[in-house]
Amino acid sequence: MTLIQTNMSMVYTVKPHKLLIILVIVLMAAVLPGVQAQSDDDITVGLLLFNPLTFIDEMQNYGYIDGENISYMMLNFEGVAMEDFQAEYERQVQAMIDTPVDVFVVTNDTDAVNLRPLAGDIPIVFTISDDPVTTGAVADMIVPGGLTTGIVSNQHHTRRLQLLTEINPETDSIYYLYSAFAIEGEAVLAQVSALGEALGVEVIPAPVADAASGIEVLQTVPEGADWLFLTPFLPFDLEFADALVNASMSNQVPIAGFLAAPTPGYAVIFGPDLDLITRQSAGIVDQILRGANPGDLPVAIAENILIVNVEVAASLNMEFPDPILRQANQIIRPGDLDNFVSPGT
Secondary structure (H helix, E strand, O other), X not given: OOOXXXXXXXXXXXXXXXXXXXXXXXXXXXXXXXXOOOOOOOOEEEEEOOOHHHHHHHHHHOOOOEOOOEEEEEOOOOOOOHHHHXXXXXXXXXXXXXXXXXXXXXXXXXXXXXXXXXXXXXXXXXXXXXXXXXXXXXXXXXXXOOOEEEEEOOOHHHHHHHHHHHHOOOOOEEEEEEEOOOOOHHHHHHHHHHHHHHHOOEEEEEEEOOHHHHHHHXXXXXXXXXXXXXOOOOOOOHHHHHHHHHHHHHHOOOEEEOOOOOOOOOOXXXXXXXXXXXXXXXXXXXXXXXXXXXXXOOOEXXXXXXXXXXXXXXXOOOOOOHHHHHHOOEEEOOOOOOOOOOOOO
16 A cells, blocks of 8 residues: 555545546556655645546656655555445545645546545645536636636537537437436536537437446437437446447447547547646646645636547448548547557456
């Protein structure tokens, strides 16, 4: 275990979707070395991130050298039994609070909202949000107030729906998979549905509570659905991921993903890049460590990335119009993902 040991009783309540995040972090634990918090360093940062090493690397560009003028505490679940994940997560987070760390960096605004009541006067930076005002992470986008700020996505869900109608002008319905536990889930669904109504596209909601319910909704893809439309906080474990691609192929309905990373089986991906927003968050943390008040730092805006997979499209008897190909930041062609290795394999 790399975090400071503590016997503190746990009071941090983890919502059901949090366990899905923990599973992803556990998959990473086999390849990511833990970072020891060192009491003789000037600054300590608590990292509750998917990719903490990217953040640490970017912080070096701002002059923060691990072991010299900064140290990090991050989650490590090596050797932890499945049934003990939540309790261990809570223990490690409490250890960071008790140290205390100088700033928390968390993956999303839901994490920030859950952590805020326990973090006291510790600033929190979230790396992505669809609507941080709706979730209560910040009071205002320009002047967040309080001790929390971060990065907001640039309307990637609504823009993605618009792109899908440009890719396939005959699009008239999408199967909208979303987490039943995400704080802003219903608000974003309402935004996408409003645009869908304006575009003449029916948005068919499919709330997902866990991997089992996710697989169940994939077994009942509505007839005539033109796209499988993904949103954050879905249970992206290996079983669900396989079921998703199988549903796409068996129903001949392309997948439209949201996190900008080439993914086998996905026809279209439009949204923020995890590495880029993590590096962007390092710049915000640098400002805070240099004395800026987080409540005065405007919520930054993430850049959206468009990835299209022509091989998957061909397998689904569809083609990308030339204007879409010209917009794409990355075009995946046959063979490009032959050596793709999923996390934890």
